[in-house]
Amino acid sequence: MEKEKLRETLNWDNCQECGQCLVNCRYIDYTVEDAILEIKNINQGNTSGILKKCISCYACNIFCPNDAHPYERILFGMKERYDNDGLPKRASYLLPGKRPNFREDLKYDQIEKTLHQKWDTDTPPAKTVLYPGCNLLSMPLLATGMIFEKLPVWGRWDLCCGEMYFRTGLLDKAQDTSEKLTRFYSNKDIEEMVFTCPACYNMFTTVLPEQFGATFDFKTTFFTDWFFQEIERGTFEIKQTLTGSAVIHDSCHGRILGNTFMEKQRQLLKKLGLEVKETPLNKDNGLCCGMAAGANNSTSST
Numbered sequence: 279m280e281k282e283k284l285r286e287t288l289n290w291d292n293c294q295e296c297g298q299c300l301v302n303c304r305y306i307d308y309t310v311e312d313a314i315l316e317i318k319n320i321n322q323g324n325t326s327g328i329l330k331k332c333i334s335c336y337a338c339n340i341f342c343p344n345d346a347h348p349y350e351r352i353l354f355g356m357k358e359r360y361d362n363d364g365l366p367k368r369a370s371y372l373l374p375g376k377r378p379n380f381r382e383d384l385k386y387d388q389i390e391k392t393l394h395q396k397w398d399t400d401t402p403p404a405k406t407v408l409y410p411g412c413n414l415l416s417m418p419l420l421a422t423g424m425i426f427e428k429l430p431v432w433g434r435w436d437l438c439c440g441e442m443y444f445r446t447g448l449l450d451k452a453q454d455t456s457e458k459l460t461r462f463y464s465n466k467d468i469e470e471m472v473f474t475c476p477a478c479y480n481m482f483t484t485v486l487p488e489q490f491g492a493t494f495d496f497k498t499t500f501f502t503d504w505f506f507q508e509i510e511r512g513t514f515e516i517k518q519t520l521t522g523s524a525v526i527h528d529s530c531h532g533r534i535l536g537n538t539f540m541e542k543q544r545q546l547l548k549k550l551g552l553e554v555k556e557t558p559l560n561k562d563n564g565l566c567c568g569m570a571a572g573a574n575n576s577t578s579s580t
Contacts, residue, residue: 293321293346299338300348304565306331320351329355334445334570336530340562350489356447369446372569374412374438381435384416393418398434406470407432408501411439411478428513429472429504437462439481441531445570456490463494470497472504476531476539484534502542519551526554528564537561 297313300306306328308316316327329352338348371379386394397410397418408414410433414421421431440455459482471494473479479500486492508514524547528540540561544554559565 290346290351292344293317293342293348293351294344295321296343299342299346300328302341303338304559304563305333305335317348320348320355323355323358328352329359332356333566333568334447335566336445336534336570337562337566340533353444353447353449357449360447365448368571372442372446373448373451374435374442381412381416386418390418393421393431394434397431399432402432402466402468403430404432405468406472406504407468408472408474409433409439409478409482411473411475413475425505425514428508432468439478440486441477441481442570444481444485452486453490456486456492459486460492460494463496466496468496470499470504472499472501474501476500476529476535480531480535500539500542502546505546506542516550521551523553523555526556526560527567528561530566530570533562533564 295314295317297308297310297315297317300308300313300316301310320328332352336349338352339350342348373379374381394415406429408421408426408429408431410418410421410431412435414431415433415435437459438455439459440452443449443451443455471482473482479498482492482494483498487494505514509516526540526544526547528543532540532543547554557564
């Protein structure tokens with residue numbers, strides 16, 4: 279992906295070099311002066327400082343008051359670093375198609391293998407389907423029960439949403455993924471795709487279409503919205519609520535999707551009878567789980 283394309287799609291010229299994106303970072307202790315200097319370095323293509331410290335949490339996009347996409351600017355610097363120095367070893371382990379990687383190293387019993395085979399078809403099983411993503415494919419037993427008779431799972435490993443490519447700065451690979459998914463779904467008879475993973479939902483709804491040109495003819499819906507809708511339709515009835523409490527950890531993509539998205543998850547837990555307890559740092563101020571931090575390993579792979 280060329281820098282000029284980034285300029286067109288990522289509001290490159292919106293940046294006022296105010297430094298708010300970096301001074302609010304939860305992981306880098308920048309003063310306002312330091313942050314302004316670093317964002318100027320980023321805009322000039324000199325990104326060495328931030329590349330040593332960024333953990334790829336994505337939150338700087340939220341902190342930017344001008345929608346200038348500082349995170350993607352950092353990603354472009356990572357891409358240039360990979361072109362020169364190679365891919366970090368830890369980042370490689372996160373990526374589909376690499377060996378070894380965490381997906382292919384998981385061990386599955388026969389029931390799980392049967393579920394994978396059931397989901398792996400070229401023809402969708404219904405007009406509304408559930409996209410599994412790597413999380414659900416890694417733990418397929420989560421997708422058993424009455425709900426999944428109404429919402430059948432459809433997908434496989436090689437239809438990865440490309441989130442790991444995007445989050446680690448492999449922009450050319452993300453572009454390839456966008457084109458592959460556009461081709462695969464172009465003639466498929468589905469009306470709605472439901473997601474349980476905020477990362478997959480954000481990739482299909484926003485990142486791939488807006489930044490990499492993907493086109494999908496179906497509606498994208500997060501599971502919580504679909505489930506509330508089906509309750510209202512009378513498809514499901516909550517006959518007995520749960521007891522106890524739940525602590526929320528909002529994902530990086532959840533924060534990008536916004537407060538309405540994050541609140542809906544809390545509403546569902548409350549509707550199911552659980553008391554929602556917040557961590558001291560939550561929503562926009564939340565912390566990353568660390569999954570994408572592998573991109574910052576300075577040791578290159580062979």
